[in-house]
Amino acid sequence: MSDSNENTEIGFSGGTIGYEAHGNLYLNITNKCSANCYFCVRESSDGVYGYNLRLSREPDYDEIIRELEETDLSKYNEVVFTGLGEPTCRLEVVLAITRWLHERGVRVRLDTNGHAQLMYPETDVVSELKKAGLDAVSVSLNAESEEKYEEICKPSLKGAYGSMLQFTKEAIEAGLDTRMSVVGMPEIDIDKCEKIARDLGAGFRVR
Numbered sequence: 001m002s003d004s005n006e007n008t009e010i011g012f013s014g015g016t017i018g019y020e021a022h023g024n025l026y027l028n029i030t031n032k033c034s035a036n037c038y039f040c041v042r043e044s045s046d047g048v049y050g051y052n053l054r055l056s057r058e059p060d061y062d063e064i065i066r067e068l069e070e071t072d073l074s075k076y077n078e079v080v081f082t083g084l085g086e087p088t089c090r091l092e093v094v095l096a097i098t099r100w101l102h103e104r105g106v107r108v109r110l111d112t113n114g115h116a117q118l119m120y121p122e123t124d125v126v127s128e129l130k131k132a133g134l135d136a137v138s139v140s141l142n143a144e145s146e147e148k149y150e151e152i153c154k155p156s157l158k159g160a161y162g163s164m165l166q167f168t169k170e171a172i173e174a175g176l177d178t179r180m181s182v183v184g185m186p187e188i189d190i191d192k193c194e195k196i197a198r199d200l201g202a203g204f205r206v207r
């Protein structure tokens, strides 16, 4: 772990796996994704908030835990799986790290594209996340219709839009603190997106 200016980042031999912002600790465990959104930071930059989040290899469970053990987690509002990629591409690691954090009383959030049930059809993903101790989820809604979603997010899996909405519904039913988000862009109908989120019972945020 090293301090750069007032920011803190957690590194391992493959790059930066944790970074501090907004009073939270964000975890960057993969650069993979099941979508290819044209607005994705991966297309235009190497990271966010001045942190380089390109990984030359993915950290394994032990490497993440080793770094978290050396971090004062009590100073953060929450630890958030996010980063330059889709965390649930590594669902097993997300579950294991969530368990570890939950056992230590740390609030845990997952920022996700909501495709995990399609990626792991044999697993009841939301219920596993809940069992692991996940507190909150932020799902990228990104578009008010499947047609627009396909156009701007280019998901690699069929039925991604419907699956993402279902994931959100299940997260709410499971009692997770759930919100949906969109990127504020002219081609997105923000009002319609907000209605979709509110009708499901989720919070809503334009990012």
Ligand code: SF4
Residues within 6 Å of the ligand: 033, 034, 035, 036, 037, 039, 040, 041, 042, 084, 085, 086, 113, 140, 153
């Ligand atoms: S879902 Fe997120 S990480 Fe994946 S391509 Fe879209 S913006 Fe990037």
